[in-house]
Amino acid sequence: MPYTLFISDLHLSADHYGSMAAFQHFIAEFAPQAEALYILGDLFEYWAGDDDLEDEFHARVIAALRGLAQHGTRVYLLHGNRDLLMGKALAEACRATLLHDPTLLDLYGTPTLVSHGDMLCTGDTEYQRYRAQVHDADFQRQFLAKPLAERKAHIEQLRSRSTLEKQGKDSAIMDVNDAAVAALLREYRYPRLIHGHTHRPDCHQHRVDGRNCERWVLGDWHQRGSALRCDERGCAAIQV
Numbered sequence: 001m002p003y004t005l006f007i008s009d010l011h012l013s014a015d016h017y018g019s020m021a022a023f024q025h026f027i028a029e030f031a032p033q034a035e036a037l038y039i040l041g042d043l044f045e046y047w048a049g050d051d052d053l054e055d056e057f058h059a060r061v062i063a064a065l066r067g068l069a070q071h072g073t074r075v076y077l078l079h080g081n082r083d084l085l086m087g088k089a090l091a092e093a094c095r096a097t098l099l100h101d102p103t104l105l106d107l108y109g110t111p112t113l114v115s116h117g118d119m120l121c122t123g124d125t126e127y128q129r130y131r132a133q134v135h136d137a138d139f140q141r142q143f144l145a146k147p148l149a150e151r152k153a154h155i156e157q158l159r160s161r162s163t164l165e166k167q168g169k170d171s172a173i174m175d176v177n178d179a180a181v182a183a184l185l186r187e188y189r190y191p192r193l194i195h196g197h198t199h200r201p202d203c204h205q206h207r208v209d210g211r212n213c214e215r216w217v218l219g220d221w222h223q224r225g226s227a228l229r230c231d232e233r234g235c236a237a238i239q240v
Contacts, residue, residue: 003231004107005034008116008196009220011082013045014057022225026240027064030227032071040196040218041080041101041116046159048151049144050089062093069095078103080116080197084134085144104188108232113188117195117217122180123173126165175200181215182208192235194218194228201226201237 012020031037043061052058069075075096079086091098102115122128133139143151166174175198185193190211201219205212216235219226225240 004036006038006228008040008218009042011045019221036074038076040078042082044083047083050087065094111191113191115195117197120176120180122177185213
């Protein structure tokens, strides 16, 4: 039976051997049997711009995805908060298609909305202000005009600051907001929703305007791989 795979929040980097090993195993053993693979953001720990394609570690990730696409599995990329600057050059190198966030799919007859998920964390107002800034096209152009080394150093500073700030935040405000979820489901006429970002894998049921909507949250790859497999019968979480 044909099926599609969804993953997110791999946070791949040369410093995280375990997640890279799990990714390579997944690409070799699981993904080739799928019709399509959707990566819903934060494939990389961070992405400073498409002029970093030649980095040795990045080249390994790109080669793995390109090989999968050439094998026949369609590959789709969605921006996350860590790799927001992924562009056309990276997508072309991976033989992948870049999607807008969110994107509505017809998944084996079931309308399915895919998103990274950070737009739904509206309780964290500080993060949402930051998100609005970095999604601004002018901001991105100005940032990408800086030398690559300067961009990387700036991102490292932001990561360190973010880690400290999270320690002082209530974990509840960093999760999705039910009202924001309901509004998104209503806007897209009550689809199934699949997203990542929160690192809280689960399946939730939402009742919106008398409609039952399923929401799947993808897991992160900090300790081991996590994926969602969907076919015409529905979706199920798998470990890789």
